[in-house]
Amino acid sequence: MIERFTNRTDFESYADFAANFKLTIPRDFNFAYDVVDVWAAEEPSREALLWTNPDGEERRFTFADMKELSDQTASFFQSLGVGKGTRVMLMLKRHWQFWPAMMALHKLGAVAIPATHLLTAEDIEYRCRMADIKVIVAAGDPDMVEHIEEARPRCKSLEWLVSTGPCVPAGWLDFNKGVDGAPAFRRPEKVNSNSDEMLLYFTSGTSGEPKMVAHDFTYPLGHIVTARFWHNLRPGDIHLTLADTGWGKAVWGKLYGQWICGADVFVYDFDKFVPKDLLGIMEKYRINSFCAPPTVFRFLIREDVKSFDLSALDRCTIAGEALNPSAFEKWKELTGISLREGFGQTETTLTVGTFPWVEPRPGSMGLPNPLYGIDIVDEDGNPVDDNVNGEIVIRADRDGEKPAGLFKEYLDDEELTANAWHDGFYHTGDIAWRDKDGYLWFVSRKDDVIKSSGYRIGPFEVESACLTHPAVVECAITAVPDDVRGQIVKATIVLAADYVQQAGADLVKDIQNHVKRITAPYKYPRVIEFVKELPKTISGKIRRVAIRASDAANSAIKIPQTPPNKGIIHA
Numbered sequence: 001m002i003e004r005f006t007n008r009t010d011f012e013s014y015a016d017f018a019a020n021f022k023l024t025i026p027r028d029f030n031f032a033y034d035v036v037d038v039w040a041a042e043e044p045s046r047e048a049l050l051w052t053n054p055d056g057e058e059r060r061f062t063f064a065d066m067k068e069l070s071d072q073t074a075s076f077f078q079s080l081g082v083g084k085g086t087r088v089m090l091m092l093k094r095h096w097q098f099w100p101a102m103m104a105l106h107k108l109g110a111v112a113i114p115a116t117h118l119l120t121a122e123d124i125e126y127r128c129r130m131a132d133i134k135v136i137v138a139a140g141d142p143d144m145v146e147h148i149e150e151a152r153p154r155c156k157s158l159e160w161l162v163s164t165g166p167c168v169p170a171g172w173l174d175f176n177k178g179v180d181g182a183p184a185f186r187r188p189e190k191v192n193s194n195s196d197e198m199l200l201y202f203t204s205g206t207s208g209e210p211k212m213v214a215h216d217f218t219y220p221l222g223h224i225v226t227a228r229f230w231h232n233l234r235p236g237d238i239h240l241t242l243a244d245t246g247w248g249k250a251v252w253g254k255l256y257g258q259w260i261c262g263a264d265v266f267v268y269d270f271d272k273f274v275p276k277d278l279l280g281i282m283e284k285y286r287i288n289s290f291c292a293p294p295t296v297f298r299f300l301i302r303e304d305v306k307s308f309d310l311s312a313l314d315r316c317t318i319a320g321e322a323l324n325p326s327a328f329e330k331w332k333e334l335t336g337i338s339l340r341e342g343f344g345q346t347e348t349t350l351t352v353g354t355f356p357w358v359e360p361r362p363g364s365m366g367l368p369n370p371l372y373g374i375d376i377v378d379e380d381g382n383p384v385d386d387n388v389n390g391e392i393v394i395r396a397d398r399d400g401e402k403p404a405g406l407f408k409e410y411l412d413d414e415e416l417t418a419n420a421w422h423d424g425f426y427h428t429g430d431i432a433w434r435d436k437d438g439y440l441w442f443v444s445r446k447d448d449v450i451k452s453s454g455y456r457i458g459p460f461e462v463e464s465a466c467l468t469h470p471a472v473v474e475c476a477i478t479a480v481p482d483d484v485r486g487q488i489v490k491a492t493i494v495l496a497a498d499y500v501q502q503a504g505a506d507l508v509k510d511i512q513n514h515v516k517r518i519t520a521p522y523k524y525p526r527v528i529e530f531v532k533e534l535p536k537t538i539s540g541k542i543r544r545v546a547i548r549a550s551d552a553a554n555s556a557i558k559i560p561q562t563p564p565n566k567g568i569i570h571a
Helices: 014-020 031-042 063-079 098-108 121-131 142-154 175-180 219-230 249-253 256-260 275-284 294-300 325-335 414-420 459-467 497-502 505-518 544-553
Strands: 047-052 058-062 087-091 111-114 135-140 160-166 197-203 211-216 238-241 264-268 289-292 315-318 339-344 350-353 374-377 390-395 425-434 440-445 450-452 455-457 472-482 486-495 527-531 567-570
Touching (some): 031 098, 047 063, 063 098, 121 142, 121 197, 142 160, 219 249, 219 256, 219 339, 219 350, 249 256, 294 315, 325 339, 374 425, 450 472, 455 459, 459 472, 459 505, 486 497, 486 544, 497 505
Parallel strands (some): 047 264, 087 111, 087 135, 111 197, 289 315, 315 339
Antiparallel strands (some): 197 211, 339 350, 374 390, 472 486
16 A cells, blocks of 8 residues: 555665655545555455444454445535535544544545544633634543533534434434444545645644644645654554544554555544553453553553563654653663654644654654755745754745645634744744754743643643733743653743732632633642742733743752742642
8 A cells, every 4th residue: 555655665764765755646646545445445354443442342443444434424414515615524533433523524525624532612712713623523421521511602603513322412413323324435537636625624823823734635645754654653563652532643653654654544432541550451352552641651661561562562652842861761671672762743744753763862863854845944934053952944935836645724714834834944833953863852942832741732722811810910820840740731820919819829720720711620739939020021911932031040840838929739
């Protein structure tokens, strides 16, 4: 399969890979028809998906199964008026229905919008309003149903709500019954061109609301590098990426590149992460390749790893945040496996990676993906020398030819798109430096996005939530290092005069609970500092860099004994 879309699949060295790797991009490429259905025709019994959950339930799907099921799902969606360009939001956690739903939308030329189950009613309303979402397909969890129902009256574009169960409220359609009862699928005459919108993600920024990142139908081909040359997958490998389907990392590791490589996507459908249980699952199902945020490995190394038979596991990859060298070395000591880091964005596929021929350097992202012309530049766009911080950019003119896997645009926002695409570059907004051997080392987000336990958190969203609390006059959200989560959210707060004397643990808890009610719970500030004033520029802008510098100078955030009007509370 992979040979149909690449000039070569094996290379002697990174230099060989960088100089000679090329993609072959068919006209009007459609992943569902050109990969899944072709596998179904040529190797119908090849396993595509192995799903299980903590209750011991298990389902296995061959490519023949996936073709049949995605055809039925596409037919069901057609009955709801879903067709080319229709936007459908999928809030399906790790439920197996996500995969046929995605393939069905691709087969119709519709636009899939994966979304986390953690969205509040306000989050859902915003997404419906901005993207003109026609259908929401959701797991039938009571909390999720409640949030969707609360948002529904304000979502003018929304016509259908579909539940995969177990809860199917009145006025909702039952996904499983709808698919089972669907008539034979008829493929539309003209499904898509390569440049059509296929996938839409809402991603957090530091100012304003989440951006809409639009990918075209060539995007899956960009993930050949992700799966074949970073995860290092071969046909028949069982690969586990831990991500929830609501996050971009899911299609990095649970779908496109893996199936092009002929690998078996393993899905562990859990709600609560229990490290010991995960190790048991990896042992039972003989997982070959595993990808997770560094946070997960920080938890795993605290368990009795050697008591589990992980002999089938020989490849592990990390992305999303930096991993401290001690954790890297401990995992290698316990398993014999070196963690291979990678870097990319919702707007890209894997951009930089520690490829098979590359010796891992703990803390380094690795070397550039040859699909992307990577450089590090200063504020004027000039390349910087080795060991000098600069912004990671990709040589790509949006009006000319862009690499497969690089996003199409920020939907309906020409200004934001132009700010990112200019002077022949896509500007990532990420700061890094390059060593003498070409390895890239991440420094920070230029726009201050916080990465905690694999989640991307925009300061603006959390600041806005904090400011709705009556005690909060001003607020600045930054990140502080955390041994477990990589980073955690810190709120530096100026209190209203009436609340200054109340500053303490009770008020901290009240603010935290308030934020949890307004926005997704993972975004709440775990550290709160009360101050008399925030550092600002002459123009009045908050200087988050000064807050981060002060925290760094203090070396660590601790629970101190402090006066009520100024102090740090860690929760």
